[in-house]
Amino acid sequence: MSAPHGPVAAGGAPLQADGAALPAAAVVDAPPPPARRRGATRRMLRSPLGVVVLVGVLWFSAAFLVMPNATLLLATFVPDGRLSLSAFERLLSSERALRSLGNSVLLAATLAVTVNVVGVFIVLVTGWFRMRARRVLWLGYATTFVYGGIVLAAGYSFIYGRYGFVTNALAQWWPDLDRDWFSGFAAVVAVMTFATTTNHMLFLSAALAGIDHQAIEAARLMGASTATILRRIVIPALRPMLFAVTVLTFLTGLGALTAPLVLGGEDFQTVAPMILTFARSSSSRDVAALLAILLGLATIVLLALMNRVERGGTYFAVAKVAVPITPQPFQTRWGSVVVHVLAWALWAVYVFPVLCAVAFSFVDARAIMSGSITAADLTTDHWVGVLTSADALGPFVVSVVYSGLASAAVVLGLLLVARALTRWRGWLSSLLEYVLHIPWILPTILIALGLVMTFDRPRLLVGGQVLTGTVVLLGIAYVIVKIPFTLRLLKAAFAAVPDELEDAARILGAGQLTTIRRVVVPVIAPTMAAVAALNFTSLLDDYDAAVFLYHPLFEPLGIAIKRSTEGEANVQSMGITFVYTVLLMVVQGLVLWLVYGRRGAGARRRG
């Protein structure tokens, strides 16, 4: 489920369109960008820190943000040093490629509807209606925070796929069952619909919570029914956020990689898997690059549209003292029954694969294959295997090391950059910021393909080294894809540090670095830790970048999981994949709890 990295929703909070767990955005409310200051660029160039940051950013941007994209464009349109549209011609003559384009648009459009229907329903039952066991419902729907991407696609495949447990169980009762019943367009739509409601849960819920309860009470006093209030007050207030999450959903559908790859089957392949296929052969790389460019262009256009729509109108609460909304009672008993039944049925859909993953990690793979599990099939072999065998644990360790190093590098590297951009707000810092946001508008696979094609020969900017095929390039890709998200949140964190605090340190004699080290960093340290942790978890099960860039001897988790879904021969590794899944859910759940849960608990205690 490839996606752009951290678009911005209404209100300035960066969004992550990834269906996988990345609710990071709401960590900090980014204040509006302050106006440029006259002479800021001059002051930046006079400061040693400013110059160091400038040189560092220019080098990194030139080497890893601009050059790969330029290479991609050149390889596509100027393949032999001459302008050529041969890539276009080959694309137009390839039925598979054209069909994949059509499929991507169809998937994106369908998801824009289905995800909104399910997402809005979830937001209403968890935030608007007075539901029984609302918190349990929420937890069930929130499983997508810790269960997404390749892991989720593999999980669905193991449960409903050709060799899945449910398919096998059904086949016992219905021998003529088409074992590929859960495959193709419908399966991809179903899986992605349930996997990508994360944005609704994060941002639409937040928008709903931001509605002033007194406005609702006022409407009620004037005789409005719950339906009227929803239609006339609540939905209009949510409209910009709905638009934002719709665009993000559309983009997620357009760039979808893992779900079509695992569950699409022969008949339903989309652009991203096609790029992967074409990229594998040097003779069709230009078509892969062209498809990636088209995907990137669609992303840019849609994000630009989203930003434009966001700018118009005031949608946030204008109340001086907004009162938080409280759950609304149902007006009729049958309404309550219908909504409760639907909500819990949906809850079961969300929770079933997660429970299966946990349970199946303790079950012999042959029993899962047979579709019938007894107490005798329970085993801890998978766990023992993963935790004691270097081979089995290998992918997990590789992913932990890559994710850990990349998330630490991107946070530490951008610390001074974010500081410089916040401090010297001139034309130069604006330019640097735009350049650093390039990965924000490009799908991961385009970035990865650009890197592969750029660094397959010695490049001066990286000391004349060839990076393609080395262990370094995947780490660099991880750093790149996390730059926009990290930069936005670090900038917001710096902006939230009162100027007076730095002035106070300065007037007491502290130099710039002392001020940063002793005053500013301790203040923004929680944000730094949160961003690093969220980057870490979101990279752990990455597939989109890894599939282009991984080193065969250091196979990351996403690749290992994907391979376990490929045909019956690999099904034996299913048990290990379930162990990985549980481990990932535990790590991601723990990180989310550390970032959000404790703060919530603290707030409740203080409250």
Next chain:
Amino acid sequence: MIRFDALRVSFDDHVALQGLDLDIGEGEFFTLLGPSGCGKTTALRSLAGFVEPTSGTLHIDGRDVTRVPSERRGVGMVFQSYALFPSMSVRENIAFGLSVQRVPRDEQRRRVDEVAAQVGLRPQQLTRGVAELSGGQQQRVAIARALVLQPRILLLDEPLSNLDAKLRVQLRGELQRLQREVGITTVYVTHDQEEALALSDRIAVLSEGRLEQVGTPREIYEQPASAFVCDFIGEATHLSAEQRAALAGAGVDAGRDAWVRPEHVSVTAADDRDPAESGSGDLPAVVLSCAYRGSTTLVELEAAGARLLASVPSAEAARVEVGDRVRARVEVSAVHQYGAAA
């Protein structure tokens, strides 16, 4: 001690200070007073070195400090938000400047203890986090942090504005006592005229980046140099053309802008036959409202078709009621007149 010499500060198209000329004496408690956006904080931040003047110079002790970095100006500052470092304890906050200067730890400890006692912080409060302190205590920490480096000048940027009214009055007194004890030259910024009048040796009133008047609190209040100062400091009624015409016989120049403070207007019964005293003018009036203020009552009158305020002893005010016809007696010698009438 401090001299602002034609200091001008502009931000893009906005001119925050339009050539400020000001002298502040050693040991003085000097207040920059004015409404929001008048340039008082810009003047203070220029003095601190946080704002680079567009033109003009700044001198401290005869030394041109216009381009000297903040930390080398010998000034301490208490910020409006106090700007305490949230990750540090009270002691660490106060000692921050000393540790930056690499003062030995024993010396740091001694000086922190000393200044903490001076500002009224108890030893056990020094180990606490700053978030655990009340607003008043935080303010003491901020003052201690500014004083511990023994600056020649203390800058205070609306330090009382975050406190409740009662604590504000209490800390105002303590601030004054501390300033006298330490004898430090203090530049204080506020928009609260009552605070400025109570604390200052001298006040500079600013408006729209320009200096309106410099003087002692008494001079500022009793001899306001401009209509703005008269209106901004204390209460005053802007006399209408009709009111000025009615008082012209008593000596008011009807062709010029005129203001009178409520304490220079008295109220007598409508049938009072006593002629107006020399230098006073009578106007028939109707009582619109009475606002009891303890020893005095502010009576709002309608006289010559416009509003007129009178501050009268509450005992006298008890004899009039809303709607009563009375006579408003204006002390013409206390009427402030400026330029031509608007």
